[in-house]
Amino acid sequence: MRNLALLTDFYQLTMMNGYLKHGLHQDTVVFDLFFRKNPCKSSYTIIAGIEQVIDYIENLKFTEEDLNYLRGLGFDDDFLKVVKDFKFSGTIYAVPEGSIMFPSEPILRVKASCFEAQLIETALLNIINFQSLIATKASRICEAAEGDPVFEFGLRRAQGPDAGIYGARAAVIGGCSSTSNVLAGKMFDIPVVGTQAHSWVQSFDTELEAFRAYAATYPDNCLLLVDTYDTLKSGLPNAITVFNELRSKGYEPKGIRIDSGDIAYLSKEARKILNAAGFEGVSIVASSDLDEEIIYSLKIQKAAVNGWGVGTNLITSKGCPALGGVYKLSAMEKDGELLSKIKISENPEKITNPGYKKVVRIYHADDHNAQGDLIMLEDETIDTSKPLTIFHPTYTWKTKTFTNYRIREMLAPLYIDGKLVAPRKTVKEIKAYVAEELDSLWPEYKRMIRPQLYKVDLSEKLWKLKNDMVSQYREATKRGS
Amino acid sequence: MRNLALLTDFYQLTMMNGYLKHGLHQDTVVFDLFFRKNPCKSSYTIIAGIEQVIDYIENLKFTEEDLNYLRGLGFDDDFLKVVKDFKFSGTIYAVPEGSIMFPSEPILRVKASCFEAQLIETALLNIINFQSLIATKASRICEAAEGDPVFEFGLRRAQGPDAGIYGARAAVIGGCSSTSNVLAGKMFDIPVVGTQAHSWVQSFDTELEAFRAYAATYPDNCLLLVDTYDTLKSGLPNAITVFNELRSKGYEPKGIRIDSGDIAYLSKEARKILNAAGFEGVSIVASSDLDEEIIYSLKIQKAAVNGWGVGTNLITSKGCPALGGVYKLSAMEKDGELLSKIKISENPEKITNPGYKKVVRIYHADDHNAQGDLIMLEDETIDTSKPLTIFHPTYTWKTKTFTNYRIREMLAPLYIDGKLVAPRKTVKEIKAYVAEELDSLWPEYKRMIRPQLYKVDLSEKLWKLKNDMVSQYREATKRGS
The missing domain is CATH 3.20.140.10 (nicotinate phosphoribosyltransferase)
Structure with a gap:
């Protein structure tokens, strides 16, 4: 300590x-x-x-x-x-x-x-x-997400290490299902999640190779980030290729993550394409500068999102970065009696x-x-x-x-x-x-x-x-x- | 560590x-x-x-x-x-x-x-x-303060202990003269400042007694918080009484702090009253939900403030609580040669x-x-x-x-x-x-x-x-x- x-x-x-x-x-x-x-x-x-x-x-x-x-x-x-x-x-x-x-x-x-x-x-x-x-911020975000899991992803933008650590703890208390913060996971026994970043996809010669390599390492937990080059034209077709390969080996893919672009449009299109390819069961996770108001609006637009990764705006409580708690003298003992103070x-x-x-x-x-x-x-x-x-x-x-x-x-x-x-x-x-x-x-x-x-x-x-x-x-x- | x-x-x-x-x-x-x-x-x-x-x-x-x-x-x-x-x-x-x-x-x-x-x-x-x-936020606030000292006072509203500690460090790097955060002072050898809170004034039967007690303990560093009951009607007259007593004992008082109310009006009135009482040299410190825009506006209104205590809005960078730094793959070595990545x-x-x-x-x-x-x-x-x-x-x-x-x-x-x-x-x-x-x-x-x-x-x-x-x-x- x-x-x-x-x-x-x-x-x-x-x-x-x-x-x-x-x-x-x-x-x-x-x-x-x-x-x-x-x-x-x-x-x-x-x-x-x-x-x-x-x-x-x-x-x-x-x-x-x-x-x-x-x-x-x-x-x-x-x-x-x-x-x-x-x-x-x-x-x-x-x-x-x-x-x-x-x-x-x-x-x-x-x-x-x-x-x-x-x-x-x-x-x-x-x-x-x-x-x-x-x-409280997490509770509001989870309320907007209407029961979908919300993942706390904000460590890199948190106001220092403690803000990342205790912020992850508070976010889970407020309703988030898990965090990306490994140290917080260890300290408070809360679930940690994460798959791959754009750098993983960029590290291979092609997106398809990157997806295959990820699927080979994590066949039973394969969630692919599809927006490195072009979500609908490149990421999604490549993901479906790999999902089919996985299924042929007896594994059921987990989902895709969209980290940029118009989430309402892209998620609905992705849902159609995934369903048409026989992947009704895979999740669509969104993570792009989200907060409770954006999620609320995306829900109204019927975005086909099943899970929400929320970073900066949750961990810093953007829009209201401080709760103004105060500590005020209310009484004082004089000769064994409590006198009220104002x-x-x-x-x-x-x-x-x-x-x-x-x-x-x-x-x-x-x-x-x-x-x-x-x-x-x-x-x-x-x-x-x-x-x-x-x-x-x-x-x-x-x-x-x-x-x-x-x-x-x-x-x-x-x-x-x-x-x-x-x-x-x-x-x-x-x-x-x-x-x-x-x-x-x-x-x-x-x-x-x-x-x-x-x-x-x-x-x-x-x-x-x-x-x-x-x-x-x-x-x-x-x-x- | x-x-x-x-x-x-x-x-x-x-x-x-x-x-x-x-x-x-x-x-x-x-x-x-x-x-x-x-x-x-x-x-x-x-x-x-x-x-x-x-x-x-x-x-x-x-x-x-x-x-x-x-x-x-x-x-x-x-x-x-x-x-x-x-x-x-x-x-x-x-x-x-x-x-x-x-x-x-x-x-x-x-x-x-x-x-x-x-x-x-x-x-x-x-x-x-x-x-x-x-x-950066501190630099902007100091720019608005036009060379007046700015004191970092935000620990209680910081996003966890580290935010208070490293935030104080960064605030001083960005231009603040000192912090209220004692641990940051110790860790980074930066000046710490602070005098008394409203609770000090409330703890005595009268404001005048509270001021006298403070002056007795810190005769050579006497800065008094004057807004517990009424800045102009109570705090300032009581402060002047104590300042005169100090002076008669050979000590020169340091100043007053105003923590609520209209800072432009109160500081100008306080300046007049202090000057009339022969205390042209004492400082007026303001500390009430300040940020660079409010200080800029107070300067335009010629507020008679010599030092600024800034808390919540500095330590959380209210209005912009995250710098969106990223970390992106730009090259990769293949066969001894660096290949550019985008x-x-x-x-x-x-x-x-x-x-x-x-x-x-x-x-x-x-x-x-x-x-x-x-x-x-x-x-x-x-x-x-x-x-x-x-x-x-x-x-x-x-x-x-x-x-x-x-x-x-x-x-x-x-x-x-x-x-x-x-x-x-x-x-x-x-x-x-x-x-x-x-x-x-x-x-x-x-x-x-x-x-x-x-x-x-x-x-x-x-x-x-x-x-x-x-x-x-x-x-x-x-x-x-």
Whole structure:
């Protein structure tokens, strides 16, 4: 495991040192990690990266080399002594990896000394922001592909090695069937796929020779790239020649891949030609600068594609290359009591929800459909034997009452007093959970164009707390000016 | 160093195995690494990541664990035996890291066995694509900032840990003065900066107490974040109170940071207020979802900002999150002779330049201004005592003749027969070279809006080779159909 103790913003260290110098470093604080906007025109976000958060915390230790570097930056022995003994001893609640979450909802809730809570902020955001982004993008792409397998092919355009590795992991969690990334395959036990590149075809004197050589090496897994010279005039006839040769030897060919040109036209023509030659069963894989919008449009045009290789646009989440997750102070312990904290902003959407909070999801009692979420204070309870009325935090006249319902608390303990208390999960388990989560969303929330917005309201108590605190600050600022 | 031997696409391994099975794995091939389009509306690209390419190749070795994984994927002992002994023994020419390059120009030229050349393709692209993208984006942002320092602040939104680490490196190479990323600071000996977050201000009962506490800890480096509650009504008056207190103790305050609101308005108002209070010398740093276009626009509005903290939009290169570098077969040895290879496409821009090539940059003999580039075959020479006429590869009537000129070959040996032959370089050295490179470009190539296109032509010999090969393939396809 890599030592990522220094994977933090410098201001975390200057603040930690400042807290230490003022004797505040042991003060308990609560931070919420949440995002304000779903990425990729999605109405939901799939949370990924929790397992890497665990890896990070389990390996969080400053080495002698780290301490020397910090000394060189000007930190004094007092500070270095505390940093040297650093071990995360706080409590983290988190949603299970693969959960579907919505704007403003706490995804992770860190209760720790301000010293510890500050240090880990940057890495937590880095890990959760990227993997959740890619899992969500992958989910959108798979939704557009209507159940066809989607292959993650983006390593060469990923933003560095980790982006390729963890991006492949997140893509599979979000719905991709496999990746081309061998290292990710090994690290996370996810399927890897791949056949040949144009360079293979170019390396032989003719395309036919190249196809024959490939078929000879992989007779039972023969998928041929047909667009090196001319898809319909050269690639396809040569592929069919080789497919017939394979079949005569008792092997059934797997398919063709088209990597350029007009995929709708070429795939439909290729399908006709393949069928006419008796190869109704072979697949047509497309891979040419695809994303969810192009696949959606190709599906409408009835492109005859059975599998989609998606590279750059998935692994970088082109069009929305960052999930804007933030980590905000929501409470602080004073004399053994948690005081709520708020961050004010001229922009109403940027005003944080104060207090020690939880997220409750409301389902119909009789089915698995999610009806809406409620952000509440931790000490609040819901009596499900009584009707529950929720209201929009801005347009408070917009209300909804549930009668026959059940609830689920989304946040669960991950660390308690520095001890990992949740079981580790495999990508396979997380992927299966994502499928359940997606199944709990009405199709209206999942459609490509202008999906319906999912309801996330505040409990009355939290809503009042927030409004009171905002008014209080407005008053204080007026008096101050 | 991490073991990245498996950081490759699965099809590289299936092809390598195929070449082995056909006895072709030792055949020498030549691949060019190049891109087709500059990123970020730029007219140039700064090449970065060469040092990480070296790290990758120096550490390229398959472990027992890797071999076991490959065995599990179905590769046989024949293949695993060759892979076990893998050591890169090829020759790589590359431009010096920090070079300014243009579309179609070989940046790296790999001459190696096809076995070796295929394996390293994916990692080379991954490394060069990302760092060149961020170096270029940073260069554009610094250009917009007109010499003000630009701070890289994006780690929390970077696409995974490596994107934060190598992105910070590339950002500094491209012109940023420093980063907030402590690990990047340590790894590459680049300056790190940071002061305090909103959570610091929130952690104290009042903003004034928070500012006082910060000033007490860092009296000689006091830069205060003034927008937690209200920039002009609260943050600025409190900052001035603390600045006066500092000054009375003999310290000169450093500045303020504004992280929200209208930066043009707030910075100008803040400047007036600071000046009126006798703090003409303190800086105003802005950091609120900035990019090169916003900074350009703020400069036009005469925002009173002296330093720019740029996060998400720099580290992810928002708007263009991938440089589309490719790695294409250009030649192949047959019976001791290099045969040129070409990749045909319906899209003329995607037809590759065949042959074993080099890139020559043409300068005025008397100054350092670059006049244009010529892609030529390796064995061609230019007699600089005679005039040189170059022509546009598509609009061949567009010609230009140089008389008083000198030339520079851009590609230099990096590896010869598997041995590293170039000296390792520090970020500081590379950054200084980038400054020279940028200085060699006329301002017209560097402006924000619609920069002039830099001339990249083909030598007549290469142009003819390419046209002949395209015609040949068109003929062959016609005959085939």
